[in-house]
Amino acid sequence: MTFSIRTGVKEDIPALCEIEHDAAQAYRAVGYDFCADGAVRDEEEHLRGINEGALFVSESEGEPSGFILLWPVDGHAHITEISVATRFQQHGIGRALIDKGEEWARNAGYSAITLTTFTEVPWNAPFYRSIGYSDYTPGADEPELASVQSTEAEYGFHAKPRIAMVKRLKS
Template sequence: MAIVADDQPISRQDFQRFVTDRGAFVWLVDGVIVAYLLLEQVDGAAHIEQVTVYPEHARQGIGAQLIVVADSWARVRGLPAVTLTTFRDVPWNAPYYERLGFRAFLPGDWGAAMGARMDTEAARGLEAWPRMAMIRPVSKLRTAEAGVHE
């Protein structure tokens, strides 16, 4: 998995696109970013492009709270689901998302954009480890509870 560890961070230009589209969220501790979430719309669903919690702040529920933010982001846009792509067998990837209510999103159910996304990830070398797409219906939690407003 060295390719993942060596993967370059998102470019400033790409990050700015998420900010402009109101799909970038950060988690601060004492004014310092310790986690972030990047969202965009893909095939009529909210897609988690990236959710990252820095290791020294892991296992504190921050990632789960960012998933709640993703859910609320989808809801205010009238989107029915949240999707993501992840490693199938890494414990803090697919098994973690399953505990948060995601399920396998099978290729026959993907739209063209999700298929293209999976192809792009494979071209970057990520197919060396089993990958999968996952989906979770938007919950009934009120949007204001997650602090996401349009």
């Protein structure tokens, strides 16, 4: 399957919300129905990426197939969301989006990229470890990441074990 990656724009947001909801259905297979039934990133969150961080969209077969949303958080790039529509999964799109996000972060001068994820879901923490991310405990000087984790807990994501992860970026 061929795909391309481009910078996201405001007009993409409705399609990206649909992609995120569709991709979240995979969590049902591991008993995380609360993820599949939960809210998706809203317009304001996507616009924060467009205006302050980055939003990259993959296109396959002439339509958006996935995206990665990054925000600056405590002086690091932070992967806020990455989703690939179910019918386009398992074709390398997610990995390519991560690579694009890491490239953007390096070019923007960030020395690290962070994310939060579930520890026991195969395509979450185990996958990220396989591509160079490590478990990470945010320090007291990282209140924004603590706020991200607090917001996730408010949305019910604390129902299953979650961690922060980091990857140090080489320039």
